[in-house]
């Protein structure tokens with residue numbers, strides 16, 4: 137991979153990020169009515185108090201002043217304070233990030249591995265009973281909205297059967313620590329993780345299947361068979377690695393979206409992650425918090441896109457060596 | 459007991475499953491001795507590549523293949539899977555049509571050659587393997603250090619040479635070269651052709667050359683086989699077949715290539731109107747009659763089998779029947 141290729145991709149990503157930062161500012165200034173009034177609705181405030189509040193939230197001065205203020209604060213990683221909790225947005229997001237990273241990380245890992253495996257098995261015996269069964273299954277899960285699946289699982293396994301907790305990340309009435317706490321959190325994670333895994337594996341299975349079917353038409357597979365290779369080796373050494381190339385890109389890109397895409401599932405299971413925080417911030421409405429979350433989500437999409445580009449270039453010698 | 463023929467193909471039929479069945483090869487028979495060179499000619503779509511693919515059972519699943527393919531006396535078509543894998547590349551290797559897509563684009567070319575060797579010989583030390591790959595590449599005129607290159611880093615001619623080196627990796631007795639020069643420009647065509655000739659002579663290989671360029675075949679091969687619409691329409695010693703064709707189709711092909719490698723003449727045989735027929739809608743009688751300049755009324759209803767047409771020659775045309783006293 138040439139340094140020029142890498143620096144080009146990195147610069148492109150930084151450009152996109154800069155655009156998002158500017159856009160983010162204007163979007164939220166246009167949306168925003170009068171947060172001070174919203175926040176203290178029904179209460180009497182003196183004009184002096186109002187002015188003080190406006191100053192505290194960085195809402196005084198001209199729009200240009202505000203924009204400058206916003207950029208300076210952003211450069212210091214100061215995203216403002218939550219209207220709701222008055223804690224810094226950064227600390228709020230930092231606290232909510234870990235549950236999301238665990239939940240999304242594990243479910244993405246599971247859905248990609250299972251989805252890709254299903255795609256391979258289905259494509260290799262195209263048209264077989266197994267292919268039809270697997271493809272019907274993945275089509276069904278692909279078509280199922282994640283919140284609907286989440287509610288279904290919640291009703292069946294938590295409400296009716298009582299096998300799993302209704303929501304949250306740990307049992308609020310116990311004060312265990314260490315391994316016991318981890319085990320409790322894992323137990324709480326089962327249903328949301330299952331929901332995300334099942335909701336997303338269909339896409340990977342479908343993409344992997346069609347990518348492998350395309351690859352299976354390639355002449356170099358005939359050559360590999362002609363050389364005397366066993367079927368499994370033709371598949372493992374030649375077909376699957378080539379078919380995986382576009383899927384790797386999809387996985388990386390999706391990962392960026394999944395961070396923000398878990399809003400519905402986290403809300404259903406009261407999982408205290410970024411998605412849940414977004415839901416709460418919209419309901420309030422807590423604009424600094426939303427602005428911060430929006431920035432984090434955009435940055436993660438941009439970052440994983442960059443990662444996808446670089447991974448593809450690394451894995452495909454046609455890009456790497458040119 | 460005499461040693462069996464290297465290759466003995468008997469009444470080979472191949473039908474692809476798509477669209478209700480595509481009879482791409484319809485009753486082809488021919489024989490090949492050790493070290494012999496055979497040319498297979500015919501316009502594109504006549505079933506040449508299908509014939510090559512059938513010899514090692516490489517056609518897509520669902521394709522119907524019948525007849526016999528006796529390789530060293532063993533029928534490939536009824537062989538067990540493990541025996542078939544052992545025979546592939548050690549007995550018969552193929553230089554496939556289309557050098558641009560035949561190599562795996564994400565594997566180093568040296569690795570692709572090594573893979574052929576290690577599939578049939580286990581436990582070769584790495585250094586020896588490297589040496590053998592370098593040697594094979596040198597044999598076809600490519601510096602051994604290019605083994606670490608990916609296919610896209612090589613020119614079209616070099617890739618074709620790599621494919622030839624790859625085909626030689628397990629020292630097969632028979633090499634099938636399917637249009638080995640078609641995608642290349644004229645200079646490179648001549649070089650690749652000379653390389654194949656040299657290898658054939660030096661290694662005592664039997665080679666089946668497939669191309670639509672009859673004049674090239676006549677120069678390189680001892681015997682010629684002309685195919686039309688999935689059948690052999692003429693065969694015999696190449697200078698005779700090329701010099702005095704018995705079948706009008708062969709005559710048209712022979713007239714079509716006054717200049718070797720001239721792209722304008724290559725694709726459209728002169729004096730031969732139209733295209734070869736779609737195997738699903740073959741003309742009645744002699745399948746060539748709609749394009750034949752000397753067709754007679756009876757040709758539309760009468761199909762002629764391959765018929766002896768002189769010393770070691772056969773042709774499938776009513777004209778040949780005229781000459782034979784009945």
Ligand SMILES: Nc1ncnc2c1ncn2[C@@H]1O[C@H](COP(=O)(O)OP(=O)(O)O)[C@@H](O)[C@H]1O
Pocket residue numbers: 474475476480482500501502503504505506507508509518736737
């Ligand atoms: N996989 C396939 N499925 C269906 N028809 C095919 C397939 N491959 C080739 N054919 C048809 O079989 C005929 C012979 O093709 P081919 O053997 O490639 O001819 P050639 O090598 O002489 O150009 C053509 O009509 C072609 O369209």
Ligand SMILES: [Mg+2]
Pocket residue numbers: 503506507508555636637
């Ligand atoms: Mg062909």
